[in-house]
Amino acid sequence: MIELPWGLLFTSIIGAILAGFACSMMGTFVVRMNLSSIGYCMSHAAFAGAAFGLMVSIDPMFGAILFSFITALALGPISEKARLESNIVIGFLFSFMIAIAFIFLNFVPGQTASARALRILWGSILSVTYNDVLLLGLLSFIIVVFVVIFYKELVSIMFHRKLAEASGVNTKIFYFGVLFLTGFAVAMSLRIVGGLLVFALIINPTSTAYQFFFDFKKIIIISPVVGILSCLVGYYLSLVTDLPIGPSIVIISALVFAFSILISPKRRKK
């Protein structure tokens, strides 16, 4: 088992809990809106941002967060303006981000720099700083306030966007809000699970909760609980087995999801 200093242990555990909470809470909406691939898009935007950071000699993490933000802000308005399915826009942005990431890396001499950009895709919880935890805490607070205050509008949109619009809800602002907060959650969780694996933290806990409940209120509560537990158990697994933390978290959340399918009452035949 790896021995860690208390300070580092504390920051990384709190970081894992908050990332698990933020991603799986936003996952509740993203899965229902069929926008699961948003995780890919954001993580590659972060990769491009990190490559940009290296090219202009700034902190690659700052570049990663900046690019994720811009993508999250642009996603909704682009799909609305172009009258395209959000998944098409996500696919377009995903490939575009990979392309510009490699163009940026082309201008960065040396393999070490490229490795630093690639680290954004894999993540390293032990590099989480106190400031990262504070930002994740702030984000989690914003998500809770957003969900509590606009719960009735969000649930109405999750049931059927057109019906919500017909009943007098301006669905566009909430739709953009969900996309933006998801982008924010992905950007802030990059250091912990990495860009490639954050996708699983959005999808798996929510998909697990969906196996057990027909009540959206319960799914909204259970999904973050599963997300947090997956992060904690995955973290512990990585400490005792010396496996990388991000993949350990994802393996735990995937196993929980697979098990939930097996015992799901929704799939039981009468």
Place this chain on the structure above:
Amino acid sequence: MNENLIELKNIETIYEGENIPVIKDISLEIKKGEFVSIIGPNGAGKTTLLETINGILPYTKGKGYVFSKEIKKNKYKIRKQIGYLIQNYELDPLSPFLCKDVVLMGRTGKTGIFRFFTKDDIEKVWYSMGLVGMIDFAKRPIGKISGGEFQKILLARIISKQPKILLLDEPLSNLDYSSRTQIEILLNRLHEKHDLTILMVSHDLSFIPKRCNRVIVLDKGKIIMDGSKEKILESKNIKNIFKAGDMK
């Protein structure tokens, strides 16, 4: 029955990215308390007309008013007073919502942003579920009920809003005879006891409810007949206008 609740003046609606109007030169006045059936073959522009009135589709020509307010500028305000039942909504059987929650959602726009549902909202949900005879289904998952039951839940959803106008898009289609009769009785009762103005779209002449007092016939985006139910149904033109198979 004097006040005009809906007033359309030479309205034309074109879908974004298209050039041909789906409805054109529509002028229409609907008075408070009227029960109007809008009939026409598939593609006549019936749904487009309802969605133009509701402000979901913006009109490209003319002027439209609901409650004497211009639709384009006041679409969210107007929708708080309109109950809109959409056509052929396909339901996911694993949809994670209970029937009572779906009915409560009907009050979201009316309650308004930054406000939580109150006891009064919940009472209106139970009242409207009682009205459609669906109280026993309150805690059932929405995806696990039949098409007729679902239609009743959607009706309860729009009634819970206590609207002044009901826009119903093919509320009786895809239902078996028994469900159709029940919904028809319910619509007649709602119109009689709740002082509602109803616009109901149908592609089937046999789906015109008893209390309906006016029929508007649409074809190729234009109003081609407008009059009392008796006058329209007795008209010799009605069957000539529509080809066999388009309307029953």
